């Protein structure tokens with residue numbers, strides 16, 4: 001049957017085969033009209049005719065639901081706006097990149113790679129260099145060549161489901177071109193807006209009295225994360241593919257090959273790129289791109305270097321949230337001059353007092369800045385920055401803007417040195433202490449200080465901690481001021497204060513319902529996030545993960561920490577601090593946890609006040625044991641391993657990274673809890689101790705065989 005004849009046929013009369021063909025025709029046709037309408041402002045058919053096409057598509061889908069296409073127009077623009085974004089669990093975490101600012105950082109990056117891989121100076125190491133796009137990272141999943149899912153990075157583990165939105169991006173293939181793509185292909189890259197489109201959008205927004213965006217990055221993010229994909233469709237977004245997540249078959253042996261293939265399947269690549277060899281090559285590329293920066297049609301904030309060979313990338317792996325095989329080389333910060341109106345003191349969650357410059361708002365590199373950090377008392381003195389001065393401020397990437405210097409020529413005549421306060425700005429006005437040799441002044445009020453309490457709560461709900469949607473910094477302050485929350489557990493009792501919240505300005509049935517639901521959604525939490533959320537000094541995300549992995553569940557962790565604190569206190573009492581007990585030693589034996597961290601940690605569990613807060617909180621929550629790492633079926637998963645002596649087939653760091661990736665714990669010293677001791681050449685005292693304890697000792701080869 002001809003296309004025209006089929007198009008004229010009533011829906012009820014279509015066979016399944018005809019229906020499938022008709023759905024394909026309608027999807028392509030409607031997509032074409034969408035583009036004409038949304039992007040080119042040049043519709044070719046009347047609204048009524050357009051609606052008729054959509055209705056026909058929907059009628060066929062209603063009769064043959066199993067034939068609905070992944071790129072069906074009914075899933076795209078015009079779909080009912082969702083109540084919120086769904087969540088997507090990333091199959092492989094979406095990480096960020098470490099930063100280099102100076103040539104020495106690039107040297108260190110290359111040296112670290114060479115050390116890790118044990119490469120000789122003579123051996124070449126090819127590195128791909130690409131522009132670093134300032135946009136929004138995004139993952140696109142293709143199955144059998146069809147785009148089936150789009151997701152934002154989110155916290156790296158869980159992102160937002162934005163499939164309907166990404167479908168509206170014109171230069172991204174809805175269906176892969178060419179051939180040879182893996183059945184499952186998750187392409188990662190950056191959604192961005194060109195400078196030109198950004199300026200035009202802002203002009204339109206301004207004319208319509210709508211929100212004006214600070215920079216192309218914000219505009220791209222604001223446009224992509226729209227609950228109504230119709231709005232996304234109206235925004236000129238683009239996509240560069242530069243990485244990948246889950247793939248059912250490798251994309252090649254090198255980044256070069258993978259890029260070529262991505263391009264052949266219909267993706268745009270971030271250019272100009274260059275395959276470099278050695279630091280001079282990389283630095284020349286950096287200079288060249290910096291010089292061309294202003295002429296590029298999109299904003300970049302640096303360049304990215306990636307080890308070209310994918311097998312080497314695999315060996316190098318990741319550390320914490322960033323790969324060892326890549327780094328972002330950032331462009332220098334942007335600067336501007338403005339007036340410093342006043343210096344105020346901000347109290348952090350651990351009581352640290354940070355002086356903050358309150359500025360006459362000014363745009364720096366496209367972002368309006370009204371506050372900048374002055375770091376600490378000594379920095380203010382060193383720079384002699386005074387209230388009323390004109391100052392130079394700078395902003396680099398996402399970091400907090402800083403005050404660089406005062407403009408002395410413009411200093412008012414009667415200006416005075418800034419005097420650092422001796423009491424905390426909180427109502428308790430507790431004395432400020434600054435231990436000898438330390439730069440940080442702290443409020444001595446501990447958790448009695450209301451400023452610290454509020455900051456703790458803000459940290460508690462922050463993105464990498466409890467991440468409660470709709471409960472941001474302002475709301476915490478608001479509920480705190482209203483006396484609705486004092487301690488973390490109170491957040492989970494907010495549901496008892498529904499009426500009180502409803503009475504407040506800006507809160508309505510729906511927003512309160514959303515908030516309470518978001519809170520309920522977090523009653524279950526992984527032990528690692530929970531530990532991080534506690535805001536213990538020095539215990540960041542990576543350490544919280546280590547602890548969660550080492551102790552398994554909350555009860556185990558708490559018991560161990562309390563015991564370790566008792567041991568430490570007893571040793572101190574006996575004036576033999578070096579004779580700490582076994583639990584404390586075990587804690588320090590976790591690779592990545594030093595004495596000073598251990599002290600802050602057990603110190604936290606040593607305070608009754610903290611234990612009361614913890615118990616109260618634990619009563620409201622289900623704290624989940626952290627799942628063992630992905631490859632928990634490895635025979636070494638959960639085992640404690642010590643490497644000693646010099647290894648032949650891999651460097652010590654590589655051995656450690658490999659063991660950890662298989663779920664093993666790598667310890668620095670041998671104890672009776674050690675499962676395996678891997679003995680390299682010229683092993684010394686550790687090997688002797690292992691022998692004395694009767695531990696399992698393996699040669700390097702036996703270890704390799706064990707892990708396969």
Ligand code: IVH
Pocket residue numbers: 094095096097130131132133134136137189190242243270304322323326328
């Ligand atoms: S590669 C494992 N290449 O910069 C991470 N990232 O600051 C692989 N970005 O999260 C990322 N341009 O969103 C890569 N050419 C490029 C990039 C790029 C921009 C973003 C990306 C990343 C962030 C880190």
